[in-house]
Amino acid sequence: MRSAEITGWGKCMPPNVLSNHDLEQLVDTSDEWITTRTGIKERRISHVEASELAAVAGLRALAAAGKSPEDVDLLLVATCSGDSIIPSTASVVQKHMQAWNAAAMDLNAACSGFVYGLVVGTNMIRGGTHQTVLLVGTEKLHHLMDFTDRNTCVLFGDGAGAVVLEATDGEIGLLASDLGMDGSVGHILEVPVDGTMGDRGELNPRHCGITMEGQEVFKRAVTKMGESAARSLEKAGIALEDVALLIPHQANVRIIDATARRLGLDEGKVYVNIHSYGNTSAATIPVALTEALEEGRISAGDIVLFAAFGGGLTWGSAVYRWGARTEPLDESDAELPPPDRDTMELLRPNFDFFGLPEKLS
Numbered sequence: 001m002r003s004a005e006i007t008g009w010g011k012c013m014p015p016n017v018l019s020n021h022d023l024e025q026l027v028d029t030s031d032e033w034i035t036t037r038t039g040i041k042e043r044r045i046s047h048v049e050a051s052e053l054a055a056v057a058g059l060r061a062l063a064a065a066g067k068s069p070e071d072v073d074l075l076l077v078a079t080c081s082g083d084s085i086i087p088s089t090a091s092v093v094q095k096h097m098q099a100w101n102a103a104a105m106d107l108n109a110a111c112s113g114f115v116y117g118l119v120v121g122t123n124m125i126r127g128g129t130h131q132t133v134l135l136v137g138t139e140k141l142h143h144l145m146d147f148t149d150r151n152t153c154v155l156f157g158d159g160a161g162a163v164v165l166e167a168t169d170g171e172i173g174l175l176a177s178d179l180g181m182d183g184s185v186g187h188i189l190e191v192p193v194d195g196t197m198g199d200r201g202e203l204n205p206r207h208c209g210i211t212m213e214g215q216e217v218f219k220r221a222v223t224k225m226g227e228s229a230a231r232s233l234e235k236a237g238i239a240l241e242d243v244a245l246l247i248p249h250q251a252n253v254r255i256i257d258a259t260a261r262r263l264g265l266d267e268g269k270v271y272v273n274i275h276s277y278g279n280t281s282a283a284t285i286p287v288a289l290t291e292a293l294e295e296g297r298i299s300a301g302d303i304v305l306f307a308a309f310g311g312g313l314t315w316g317s318a319v320y321r322w323g324a325r326t327e328p329l330d331e332s333d334a335e336l337p338p339p340d341r342d343t344m345e346l347l348r349p350n351f352d353f354f355g356l357p358e359k360l361s
């Protein structure tokens with residue numbers, strides 16, 4: 001049966017780092033609190049827009065697949081912190097990459113965006129309308145981070161990851177998936193403004209940042225991610241012991257641990273890199289996948305399980321059988337321009353808009 005295989009992978013993490021110790025200088029928090037409650041040690045703050053991160057990650061993924069931008073016939077950009085509403089971020093990414101043969105669209109399923117995109121991209125290829133799909137997860141979440149709110153500003157970061165999906169007749173690729181949404185609790189994780197419900201007359205900074213009922217999100221994340229992953233495994237007819245690696249959305253290491261425990265999966269089979277980047281929403285899974293491959297954690301024929309949850313509230317999981325190749329075919333020389341400001345300077349517009357963090361006021 002015609003399927004879709006991941007033939008290329010890449011990431012683009014902006015160089016500026018915001019460590020837990022830096023955050024200690026801004027808000028009433030500590031490295032110890034953040035590490036024990038979330039597993040995060042540092043995150044990246046981007047000096048460019050989400051589209052530029054996406055283009056570099058995309059070019060690296062294409063090189064790994066031995067493809068060029070003109071080969072792409074569908075560009076899917078999973079993001080919830082894109083450059084603008086119109087044009088879509090996908091439009092800007094197409095321009096940066098000069099992927100002129102690609103249809104292109106954004107896909108907003110928040111932190112589940114990559115898993116949603118994997119299912120959409122695979123099914124476009126299976127349906128026969130597209131041959132080569134570039135799927136990118138990209139975020140510039142620091143734009144939405146309010147550094148007067150210690151409950152949220154320690155959790156998120158910026159970055160991008162990408163994969164190339166190509167048509168194949170092999171018994172590989174997506175074996176089964178499960179996507180879901182519970183809109184009745186959408187309000188427990190939100191950024192209300194920038195849609196039509198925003199009050200243009202009185203723009204209230206409180207409505208422009210990420211707000212969240214942390215414990216509610218936590219509980220639902222563990223339940224939904226675990227249930228979804230179990231459903232996908234059952235649909236695929238794959239036993240838990242046959243899973244080589246779980247690559248979960250990286251929101252909180254305690255959520256990841258609890259999900260793995262719920263499934264009954266050994267912690268050695270779970271990929272975690274949240275300590276380096278925090279929660280980069282739609283980018284966490286493609287970045288983690290790229291690093292897992294670079295570290296030799298995936299072998300030919302392995303069963304890889306993806307699981308995510310996010311704003312909406314969305315969730316999704318996918319059981320994927322890896323193909324023969326785990327090495328890139330080529331390397332791209334695509335790079336971001338170097339930053340011209342340090343991390344604190346990049347955060348200055350947030351402080352001006354949301355208010356000064358308590359330790360600076």
Ligand SMILES: CC(C)(COP(=O)(O)OP(=O)(O)OC[C@H]1O[C@@H](n2cnc3c(N)ncnc32)[C@H](O)[C@@H]1OP(=O)(O)O)[C@@H](O)C(=O)NCCC(=O)NCCS
Pocket residue numbers: 028029030033034037038111150151152154155189212213214215217218251252279309310311
């Ligand atoms: C946000 C989260 C880390 C908080 O952890 P928690 O164990 O639930 O912590 P609580 O909310 O119970 O807060 C405990 C205390 O820590 C305080 N606190 C919150 N943020 C803090 C910070 N950055 N530093 C120090 N203390 C902090 C709270 O004010 C609270 O103090 P109080 O007991 O005096 O009221 C956790 O709920 C979480 O990860 N939720 C899911 C978030 C998420 O993943 N969102 C994205 C989804 S894609």
